[in-house]
Each structure stands twice: as structure tokens, then as C-alpha cells.
Amino acid sequence: MKPVEVTDANFDTEVLKSDKPVLVDFWAVWCGPCKMIAPAVEEIAKEYDGKLKVGKLDVDNNQQVSMKFGIRSIPTLLIFKSGRVVDQLVGAVPKRTLVEKITKHLN
Numbered sequence: 446m447k448p449v450e451v452t453d454a455n456f457d458t459e460v461l462k463s464d465k466p467v468l469v470d471f472w473a474v475w476c477g478p479c480k481m482i483a484p485a486v487e488e489i490a491k492e493y494d495g496k497l498k499v500g501k502l503d504v505d506n507n508q509q510v511s512m513k514f515g516i517r518s519i520p521t522l523l524i525f526k527s528g529r530v531v532d533q534l535v536g537a538v539p540k541r542t543l544v545e546k547i548t549k550h551l552n
Contacts, residue, residue: 448490451500453509459500461528466550467498468543471514471521473505478537479520485540486522489547496551526550 451459451469460467470486472479490499504511504519514523514530524532524546532546 446490446494448499448501451502453507456510460525463498465498467525469523470501471504471516471519476519481537524550
């Protein structure tokens, strides 16, 4: 399973109304650290398929959502559960750190 492309238009449906926790990777094409964590984010999408939805939101093309959640530096990863932010990570963190944060929010 690949990460879902999340946009200003589909954010409510894909993230806020999801029946599973959602990890959203706020990134941009020009961002070096974003490219560094992309493989880990993709692996998590595969490994947690069915338990967790993983989405990627390009901050340059989707500024409404980025502003709403106060995204100031990227990569920022937000974990949503039942329509609200329950955790966040900023920067190119190791996959292990991501997994530790995610597993706390899985049922």
C-alpha cells in the first residue's frame, strides 16, 4: 500500500473522517530532509496497511491545511485519530522513532 496523496480538497475525507489513525507527512519537493524520511514513510504505509492510513501532503500546493495546523518547518509528521492531532514529529527522524509514536495510537 502506498501513501495516499492528501490535498486541501480531500483532507477532511482522507484524514479527519478516517476510521483509522492517520499519519500525515507534510513535505515539499525541494526539501532534502523530506526525501530522507520518504522511504521510511513508504515502508510504514506497507507494514501498517489495514491498521493505519498514511498520507503525504505537499505544503507548496496545499497551503490551507498547512496553515490550519501551523506547519512551519518540514518535514512535519502529524498523527490524527478521530479527527484530531494526537502526536507530531518534526524533522527527519529515524523510522524507529516514527514506529514508536505510531504504535501508541493504534488500537
